[in-house]
Amino acid sequence: MIKLHHVQYGRSFRILWLIEEAGLEAKLGPLEIVEYQIGSKSMREGALPQLSPAMRIPAIEIDGLEMAESGAIMEYLIETEAPEFGRAPGHAERADYLQWIHYSETMASLIENLNLQMVFLRPPAKPSPVVVKLTVARLRGALAGMEARMGDHEWLLPSGFSGADMMMGFNLFAAPYYVPLDEFPKLQAYKARMEARAAYQRACAREGEQRFYAQDFYPVPEV
Ligand SMILES: N[C@@H](CCC(=O)N[C@@H](CS)C(=O)NCC(=O)O)C(=O)O
The missing domain is CATH 1.20.1050.10 (Glutathione S-transferase Yfyf (Class Pi); Chain A, domain 2)
Structure with missing residues (x-):
């Protein structure tokens, strides 16, 4: 299962888009979106403070993996699940x-x-x-x-x-x-x-x- 901590129209859209582009649900299991409102106390409570040091979205939980920071999540999921969207070390780009x-x-x-x-x-x-x-x-x-x-x-x-x-x-x-x-x-x-x-x-x-x-x-x- 993929759990994406998300704010509508926030940076977590980057990861939602990757999940769709790479067909990650077929590989990793169904997606659950946990939605927050910026400024509401929901971001300071629940799971988010454990996942993201600055209590920000996106954060993901996948089968024991916990990560925050959209760029890091993007690079990691591409490296591990969707290399066609990355440019690995040694690639000209x-x-x-x-x-x-x-x-x-x-x-x-x-x-x-x-x-x-x-x-x-x-x-x-x-x-x-x-x-x-x-x-x-x-x-x-x-x-x-x-x-x-x-x-x-x-x-x-x-x-x-x-x-x-x-x-x-x-x-x-x-x-x-x-x-x-x-x-x-x-x-x-x-x-x-x-x-x-x-x-x-x-x-x-x-x-x-x-x-x-x-x-x-x-x-x-x-x-
Ligand atoms: N560098 C981080 C920034 C994350 C970030 O600031 N996310 C915003 C939403 S786009 C957020 O969670 N803001 C909550 C707040 O400022 O309290 C990343 O790329 O994931």
Whole structure:
């Protein structure tokens, strides 16, 4: 059995997507999704604090294995169950594979900071226009850096779809709430290719309709 500790529209989607792409239920047993709400005490109680030192999702439990950190889970499950989505040591694309996997977290931490300011703060607390403006600029810069390196291939790595794309997916679905993706035509086309994958669509169906963001776009607040 696979137990995935999950927040709707959070980084655990990366693992849900991998489970679908790699057909992991057929190999490891049925998936149970344990869902949390960020900010609720459910994240500080129950199994999560034992599994994740920072009480964050994703965390997984599979047959005695317990792990947190989306990148580590992605790399581990690919190495052990789905090597076709990895680039093993010695592979010509190994360095780029690792770089994109970890770049995903550079970008995700910017999105997380924006979520904190724009989604989670409750009155009387207010988002800081200066912090939001700076963070949006940093996110835009991270997207621009990616656009510049996308090349003409369909996926992040020239040889095809990989775990790096599943790591990046979460970012490209969340970033447009803060930076319009029409500034980045290659990223827009890349995101459309992700959305067209049958396994991605199955993962979305399991996750249900987006309930995380209350509006389609969050402009920088007025000073
Ligand atoms: N580097 C970690 C970050 C995990 C993380 O921050 N997850 C967010 C949801 S996307 C979370 O659990 N936040 C809960 C909180 O901030 O209290 C990973 O990639 O798994």
